[in-house]
Amino acid sequence: MPPAPSEPAPPPSPSPSAALPRQFSLTDPASPWLIVNKHRPLVPAAYAPADLVRPAVAMTVSGESALLNSTTAGAAEAMFAAAARDGVSMVLASGYRSYSTQVATYNGYVAARGQADADTASARPGYSEHQTGWAFDIADGGGVCGFQPCFADQPAAVWAKANGHRFGFVVRYPWMFHPITGYYYEPWHLRYIGVEPATDMVNRGIFTLEEYFGVGPAPGYL
Ligand SMILES: [Zn+2]
Numbered sequence: 061m062p063p064a065p066s067e068p069a070p071p072p073s074p075s076p077s078a079a080l081p082r083q084f085s086l087t088d089p090a091s092p093w094l095i096v097n098k099h100r101p102l103v104p105a106a107y108a109p110a111d112l113v114r115p116a117v118a119m120t121v122s123g124e125s126a127l128l129n130s131t132t133a134g135a136a137e138a139m140f141a142a143a144a145r146d147g148v149s150m151v152l153a154s155g156y157r158s159y160s161t162q163v164a165t166y167n168g169y170v171a172a173r174g175q176a177d178a179d180t181a182s183a184r185p186g187y188s189e190h191q192t193g194w195a196f197d198i199a200d201g202g203g204v205c206g207f208q209p210c211f212a213d214q215p216a217a218v219w220a221k222a223n224g225h226r227f228g229f230v231v232r233y234p235w236m237f238h239p240i241t242g243y244y245y246e247p248w249h250l251r252y253i254g255v256e257p258a259t260d261m262v263n264r265g266i267f268t269l270e271e272y273f274g275v276g277p278a279p280g281y282l
């Protein structure tokens with residue numbers, strides 16, 4: 061789908077995935093290459109990872125939000141430690157979110173803002189990467205600009221954007237790609253896919269999982 065007329069067009073990207081030989085499922089929620097977006101709900105909708113663990117990183121959350129799947133937790137520990145060695149303070153601001161929590165979160169947005177606006181801010185239940193344990197949100201150690209557009213300029217976001225691929229992470233909702241991802245820029249939301257594909261995306265100049273893995277854009281719910 062072309063971007064809205066008022067938007068600068070995203071840069072052209074190389075043709076989708078001649079990338080890597082397909083090694084992992086794009087539909088299994090337990091796969092690191094899962095693509096969940098507004099066209100691709102989780103199956104089953106109430107999926108819960110079997111291997112949730114609490115990573116040994118600085119965090120501002122407790123309870124289920126402090127959990128990630130075990131692969132993502134290990135990668136997060138390595139990334140946070142590397143950031144710290146570079147003098148960057150990064151904290152985990154939101155991790156796993158169960159289906160039932162997503163129901164409550166989404167319904168709260170709908171009650172406060174109406175469904176159309178809620179759909180720009182919160183995934184519908186069964187459509188959130190947070191439900192898979194493969195994604196989490198970061199904040200700066202000082203908490204500056206948490207979950208706000210200005211977070212993009214904070215050290216933790218700048219560092220993660222430049223270095224996340226070395227640990228298998230991508231900034232899942234990059235700037236100006238919402239016609240493809242369905243979400244406006246979220247410099248705080250990182251998604252694990254593995255070091256090899258994340259690095260390959262950087263080398264190829266491909267910014268979205270939809271383009272890299274050759275599935276269609278998902279600007280809104282069907
Ligand atoms: Zn997020």
